[in-house]
Structure formats: C-alpha cells, structure tokens
Amino acid sequence: MNIIAELSNLLGEKHVLTGADVLAYSTDWTGKYTSNPLAVVRPLDTQQVSEIVKLAAANRIPIVPIGGNTGLTGATMADGAILLSLGRLNTIREMRPEARIAIVEAGVILSNLHTAAAEFGLNFPLTFGARGSAMIGGNLATNAGGSNVLRYGNTRALCLGLEVVLPSGEIMDLMSELHKDNAGYDLRNLFIGAEGTLGIITAAVLKLVPKPAAYGTAMVALASLSPALDLLNKLQISTGGAVEAFEFMPASYMELHAELFPNARAPFEKIHPVNILVEIGATAPRDTLPNEVGEIPIVDLLENALADMIETGEILDATVAQNETQRIEMWQRREQAADLAFHKKPFVNCDISVPLDKVEVFILEFENRLALIDPAATTLYVSHLGDGNVHPTIWPSSASPELEERIIEALEDVVSDLRGSFSAEHGIGISKLGSMARQKDATAIATMRAIKSALDPFGIMNPGKVLP
Template structure:
C-alpha cells in the first residue's frame, strides 16, 4: 500500500517537502522498536515544526482516514511507538523552550525537546527538572509524558504526571486542546491534562507542556551498601527514610548477577566493594542547602544498618567521578544484559511494604518453572517498582527461552496482581502488555477507558492497536521479531 498522491501533496504543502519522508531506507528506523522486538510498517514519516502544522497534518489524515502514530525519540520499551500502517508523526523538530519562569518554577517546552535539553535549560535557570532516565539524551519529553515515565527520582519527586502543570495537545479531529496554564490550583472541570498523560498517543498528540521545576541541589551524597537480599534492603530503606526524610532521593536495588554482567562487559567498570555480596543498594541524598550535613546523615544511617546486621560493607562516594561510577553500575545494567543472552523483562510495581516478598516469591516461582533461569531483579525499590528480568539459562538458546515469554508473564503478573500490584509501573502498555491488560485491570475501569477512546477517537486513527485492543480497517497485526 502507498500513501494517496493527493494526501501526500497536501502533507507536503502543510509541513514542507523536506519534512515528508517516504523513502523506505529513511523511514525504516521509525518502523521498528529501539530494541528490535517489534517490526511495524509505515507509509510516510511526517515531521511538523509547530503545533499548527501538527494540527494541519492530523486534519488531513483524519479526513483521509489514515492512522497516525506520534513518535518521539523512539526509546520506548513496550512497542507503543511502532507504527501499524498509516503515517508516523515524528516530533523532533518541535524542540523549542518556549518560556522559563524561575520565580513560578516552571518551564514551558515543546514535545520534541530531549529530556537532557530540558534538564540543561532548568539548570541554566538555577533550577532542577528531576525526571532522569538512562535514555535522557535521546528520549523526548512528549514520549515521557505519553508514557508517564518514572525514572530514578520518583521516590522524592513523583512520576512525570506529578511534574506537569499543563499541556497542549492536538486531538484526533485536528482541534487543539490548550491547558498550558502554569497554575498549581485549577478546579475548572475535568483534569484533561491527566487524561492525555500516560495515554501513549492514543487520545491525541501532546505538542507542549508546562513543567514544574524544583530547587537545584547544592549538596549530594551517593553511597552503595551491600546486603544479603531484598528483605535486608527493605529494612535498610526503612532506616534511610526515617533518618533522612525527603533528602532521600533515590534507593535502587541491584543483585550480584546484575553487577557481574556490568563488570564483565562494561569497559572501565569496577567492583564497588572489596568482596562480592549477594545484593546491593544504591542510595542518593540531595538537598538545596549546602549545609544540610548529608554526609553525616548518610554515615549515621549506614552505621545503624551495620549495627543491626543489615550491611556488611558500604562505600560513600567522595567525588563526583566516584558517584558517577556507582550510578553507571545501575544505569548500564539493561544494556549489559544483552551480552548474557535473551531476557524476558517485566516492569512491575507492588506496595513498597511487599516488594521484598515479591522478589523472593517471584524468583522461587520462576525457578520452579525453569530451574536454571537466571533472575535479575533490580530497580526503584523505594517506590515499589522492580524490573523483574529473567536471563536465559546459559545452556539454552535465545529462541527456546523466548518461547517461554507467555508462561513467565503469567507467573510474574499473576503474582503481582495477587499482591495488589501493577503489571506496568513506568514503561506503559503499548503492544507488549495490551493483551495482558484485560486479565488484570478492573473491568469497569477498562470499559471506561474504551468509552473514552471511542468518544475522542471514534475512528480509531490515533496510534491504533496500542493499549486497548480496538481494531480499525486500516490496521493489520504487527510482526513480533524477538
């Protein structure tokens, strides 16, 4: 199938010839997931440069009944940005910082700004935008908003949804929704901003947002402590939370298998402690007060954990270089897993009080199904979000292991549901979990989601096939390639 000639001419008139791509080689990278797990297809890639241009493109596609897939940096992990026919609307040209208001502590940005560029703009204004992801140099804020991204600082600052005051979005009809008010309080009807955030582009295309800023940290302390496993890690977290309050910004859990993969494959990586240990926690305290005494707080908390028999050894970074080296062990883990063979990955959340229990029971259940599987649970322990990843047995082929994806999903997700958790903590639903959602989501809530989708996008043209299994004649099943 090719894009209709009259539509192609109208799209070029709307955004300029240079920004409508149809060459197969040029559009190919936009049709596959970043990790190569899903292969889609698209008729064209459209690159609008303004909200007006996005609206014009959407009106044209709506009139022609051509599906549209909004796409940011294409760094998503659940296939939410993979096109299923139609056109890709790539947002990278819309990368302006529209306004900086340090006194109101807000930054108004366009959807194509990379997260790193926004962090830099906030820093130049003497402020902090706390969202932090491993892909921040490539991912775009529109995608972060559309997936309600989490990251390493949720413990203190919340998810992306908590960092947004207002949005601008183009609806499937081509109308522009403008809720860009920079207000902390606005009780004028439904929270349409929150409806768009986390919708994965299925209700419209976010084009701009007003982001909340925070005082820039003037003091930071980073430490890594060894422990025997998740139960001890949870007890350490309880001590840190009690002693350090809201200066506790990050608390990340890592098991030895994950550390060893990084040590084996990341050039320059060094073991954080003199001896290996079953598990580790990466801790960060921050404060805007340079006299907050964070070093002393960290030392006292770790001393208590050692006295309680929870921490056999720990290291506190004495320089920014050392702190970065500790963080590198955590942030490089997902990439380094590739060297150990295929992984079956789960992004799940349970109540913080049950996260240790979940890891223990999850590992036991997966090993009961496949004794030689190599579990690699890690992640945002302090907010209950664990990346419960499973690496194939050393002697098994990737293909044979990946054939067990459905079985492991059932084991892990059923346990998560039984513990009052969520099968998607921060990555979204996309394609990967779309068919799992009806099993775990409240049926009334799911029906309401379908009602909202049908009301806003009755023709199912906006990122069809994602999140909700609602089909349209213009789509066909995507090919799963891994």
C-alpha cells in the same frame, strides 16, 4: 492528490520521509519490535501537527506519534500509519525560575531541559538512563518514572499544563501554570499516560524544583532487603524526606555488570546479596560546613547513618562517593541496566510494581514459578526499591512466543497476588495488551474504550495500543 503529496505540500518534501528513509524509524531501540510506516513526518510546530492530524482524519489514516524512540513496549510501531516525529518541536518556550516552571515543546530532549534548568539552580527531577534521547512528549505520553520518583513523583506529578492536538486536529489549550486549578474535568491526566491513543501532546507546563546544593551518594551492601528498607526509613526520617533515589541491584546484577564492563571499578571487594545505590539531595544549608544553627553537611549525615548500621551488623559494607567522579561511577553501573538486559536474545523485559515490603517475596515466588515453567531460564533484576518497582529480565531457554507468554502470565499472577501492577512505569504499548486483558478490571477497560471511542471516533490515533 495522494496523501504523501499532500503532506509534502504541508511540510516541505524533506520533512516527509518514505521508502528507505523510514528504516531508521522502523525498529525500536531494543530491536524487539519492527513495523513499516507509510511515511514519517516531521512537523515544525503545533499548527503543523494539527494540519497533519486533520489530513489523516479526513483520509482515515492512522497516525502514531514518536519522540526519542526510547520506549520499551512497542508503543510507536506504525504499520501503514503516518509516524509523526515530534523532534522538531524542540523549543523551550519559557523558563520562569521565579515561578519554578518551564514551558516546553514535546520534542525537547529530557537532558536538554536538565541543562536549561540547571542554569537557574533548578532541576526538572525526572531522570533515567535514556535521558539523552528521550523527549518530553514521550515522557508525558507514557507517564515516565525513573530513579527520582521516590522524592518527586512521576511525570504526571511534575506537569501542570498541557497543549494537545485532538484526533480531530483541534488544538486544546490546558496550559495551566497553577498548583490549584479545579476548572472542570482533569483532562490533563487523561492525556498523560495515554500513549498517543487519545491525541498528541505538543507542549507542557512543567514544574521545576530547587537543584540540590549537594548530594550524598553511596553504595551499600546488605544481606537481605529487610534491613535495606530500615535504612530507607531511617534516612527519610533524619533528612525529612530528602532521599532522591534508592536503587536495588542483586548479586547477579553485580556479577553480570563486572562481566560486561570489566573496566568498571567495583564498589566492594566481594559480591554481596543486596546492593543499594542511595542518594540524598540537600537544599542549603546542609550542603557545606556545619553552619550557624549547627547543622551538618549531607555527606556526614549519610556517613553517620551508615556507620550506625554497620556497627549493628545490619549493613555489610558501604562506600560513600567522595567526589562527583565517584558519584557518576555509581550511577553508571545502575544506568547500564539496559545494556545488561538486552545483551542477549531472546529476552522478556518486564516492569512491575508491588508494595515495597513485598519486593523480596515477589522475586522468590516468581523464581519458584519460573523453575516449573522453564528450569533453564536465567533472570536479572534491578529495582527502584523505594517505589516497589522491579524490572525483571528473563532469558528463556528457547525463542518461543508461547513460552514467553507463559512466563509473563506466571509473573503477572505473582504480582496480582501481592496486589501489585503489571505495568509500573513503561506503559502498555503492544507488549502488555495480553496483561491488560487478563489483569485489568473489565469495567475499567470498558470505560477506557468508551472514552477512546468518544474522543477518537475513527480510531486513527495510535490504533492497537493500550486497549486490548
């Protein structure tokens, strides 16, 4: 019996897609990567994932897991492989508000978990533009970051336990619900961020946090990044670390956004060099009127801090959201970053991090280097400034893989000089294999390879990704 028939026996025919039906899975959402999977399979539960992997292992057929297909690195490209969609493992197994945990399957869509947690006044504080499609399994596989890492950490920091199907098909139970658990090697963090190359994450125990009772959200205009960092530090001190997001959009971002979204209401009358979207989240009792211990509402606290810095001239202009509609407007502008970045081709989209006081010098240095390589290239930057994480997009003057690679190498060199990382929150996939080979410690790569060989001796799990 051939493999397709065996898979159909296992899952039912309608959950094994071949031929024209796999087209929807053949291209990533940016249109940059395409591949030709052998078949797309849609298991219902962990047991079926295990059976599929056993079948793949027995036949030495590569297997590539896929969630919401919102990745940016080509990590789910699957030529000749079984593409395993986690989409039907979409059950929230348990919501335990008193323990502040959610036990969820890998196919749960991120925004669905937000909705489920909000019913208990809680939040799963991982968020980014693609939250309406991205799935928890993909978030874990890539150790996704996003806009609230500053306060809550990345996906890794939000995960207590995992269930993993190993390359052998065995199911590994690491579903700890504990904040302190030192029972042996930290396998959980090894599988988080491994992009499906060591096994398939099928479920997780995730931390929930109190949903802020109120937000203070503002757009702030400044002349440069240095006073922006002052603002961040002042707000962190006065709120005891309640800054949820601190996002940077330069003038060029504001201009392109106004061009592509002409109906969006601009935050300021003119375009300023540095624009910050800042958001503070308040737990009670800072959310309402001044209370019995004399505390003030979060919006007032934000306005006071901004007013002080407007008076000293450090801030050029500021708009505080007065209601949820205005807050959503501010966030939309930031979350349309992908629409801006991918609105013309060819593009090179990057994801780097540097110490946060080095973001300004990073941009200056890279622009200098780029001018030497491709003077006609144009660029766009957007940054989770509070994490030192920058997403440069470069539109080269011509479509040339060789030119793209030279641009990426120049970018890496600048990052490396600043002790940064060429991969901050998107992962490696296939797009950064060259960077891994050039930039990562060779002993570290050899160690990763040894682990990969030990856990996946036949090399069937998402081959050709992560490791150069």
